[in-house]
Amino acid sequence: MRKIIKKKNNKEYPWFKYYKNGIKAHLNYPDVSMYEMIRRAAIKHPSNIAYTFYGTRVTYKSYLRKIDEAACAFAHLGVVKGDYVSMIMPNTPEAITCFYALNKIGCIVNMIHPLSSEEELKYGINLTNSTYVMVADIAFEKLSNILDETNVKKVVYAPVCESMDPITKIGYKLTTGRKSKKPSGNNVIPYYRFISRAKFYKQKIKDNSVGSDIAAILHSGGTTGTPKGIVLTNLNFNALAIQGAHMSQVLGTGVSLLAIMPIFHGFGLGVTFHATMISADEAIILPTVNPKKFDETILKYKPNAIACVPGLLSSLPKSKKLIDADLSFIKCVLCGGDFLSESLNTQLDEFFHDHGCDIKIRTAYGMTECCAGATMMPPGESRLKSIGIPLSDCIVKIINPDTNLECKFGEIGEICVNSPTVMKGYLNEEKETKLVLEKDKDGNTYLHTGDLGYMDKDGFVYFESRLKRMIVSSGYNIYPGQIEKIINEHPYVDTCVVVGVPHPYKKEVVKAYIVLKKDIELTSEVKKSIKEHCERNIASYSLPYAYGYRKELPKTKLGKVAYRDLINNDEGESD
Secondary structure, three states: OOEEEOOOOOOOOHHHHHOOOOOOOOOEEEOOOHHHHHHHHHHHOOOOEEEEEOOEEEEHHHHHHHHHHHHHHHHHHOOOOOOEEEEEOOOOHHHHHHHHHHHHHOOEEEEOOOOOOHHHHHHHHHHHOOOEEEEOHHHHHHHHHHHHHOOOOEEEEOOOOOOOOHHHHHHHHHOOHHHOOOOOOOOEEEHHHHHHHHHHOOOOOOOOOOOOOEEEEEEEOOOOOOOEEEEEEHHHHHHHHHHHHHHHOOOOOOOEEEEOOOOOOHHHHHHHHHHHHHOOOEEEEOOOOOHHHHHHHHHHHOOOEEEEOHHHHOOHHHOOOOOOOOOOOOOEEEEOOOOOOHHHHHHHHHHHHHOOOOOOOEEEEOOHHHOOOOEEOOOOOOOOOEOOEEOOOOEEEEEOOOOOOEOOOOOOEEEEEEOOOOOOEEOOOHHHHHHHEEEOOOOOEEEEEEEEEEEOOOOOEEEEEEOOOOEEEOOEEEOHHHHHHHHHOOOOEEEEEEEEEEEOOOEEEEEEEEEEOOOOOOOHHHHHHHHHHHHHHOOHHHOOOEEEEOOOOOEOOOOOEOHHHHHOOOOOEEO
């Protein structure tokens, strides 16, 4: 079996002493596809439960058969190795099954948020020139409105309720499904019909992909806040899954994990699905989770492990339904995607201890450009405000952004990451790629994250703030530059600035400060027009939560917009 063996760095790093109980500094990574990693898990543990979905339980033996069947269906459709296939899906069995099916063929899966606006869908599809798309019912109407502006030949329509039990499916169709546009058009194929055609493909599909082959395109704002397609390989995802499972010391022990982080997010695809499934553990798949009912979700599914953002966990200590609950079934809580405050960390540790859990919150850090994984709090440790220590084979340096020299312990600088999880680059963006991927004097490539932080003498990393003006709301990255561009296109707007303001459970929400053109009077009709323009062109999770109208924007002494003044200003119109 060929393996990628990372060149061993014999240097001793301070965090090595926290690699205890069998955790190794260096690991081996098979030179294979993501699909092959799943296949090996299924062959070794065929009777383990791969996933549950609203009560339906599927073993790894059946899951592998479903993946292979979907691969034949895609091949019959005309999909071949090297094709870009856009996937506009929330977490469903069809989404994750088809991801691995496409990976088996050797396709590059372009993952797009199903709540994206029409313009964002069009941009994402055309960025990769995708000729095939898989879409959920909740996004189909937006897709159908822009199909003529793409080169898409075939669309696989996969409603969220496809694998639900009959009673749950009826409930879905009477509520959420009732609002969704039904499939229509010669190029649109309902999932049940699509999968039924697998039997007509008689050839054997050979998986001959290797680690360096591109597996997926995820989307982020890059260094400038403009949309970027992040090119991630089989090795990137496989390394993250192996590193994460190894450091967690929970995955691989027959546990169930609440798979609620979205598949189109690096944290979701890389950790809650791939790391869980290569470990032959159970993913409890849920398309959406209501933050206000997260307590009910935990009591209903009783997961052994939870991986999510702080916003979801913040409601647990206040829950009346969990006051007397025994939560001893929870063995690990991994918290990432956003900053976990010291007070919330303390509250959660006390809450889980009081409810029978012998655990502490395991913070983690990463960004899409390194497959959402770089650091994790090691087992048995808890350092408030820290995002953990580097994963195996991951080296973190803190670099002074002005001098490019490495900072001393405790000094704040830019967090830079060297790891097998680091992306190949930005799609069709050589200049942007060079801005964030730089080689050191020893020839090692480091990802410059754009995040400021420091490292203590023990090697624990601490996040401080962002170099770039990114807003993180409920774990989603929102880029002010994109929203400002759209608002500025409105005929009444002279200029605007978008900032993130504090929110009790979303951490931050978007607030837009707008300056109207001189001849435009601020009226309710003007406000309504601008708001409707935003709703048409901005994804729902990125929409401004409030709008503030000003005669002019505050400026610093250097003539730049004083963003901090706006963030601390409570002026605005709440939606």
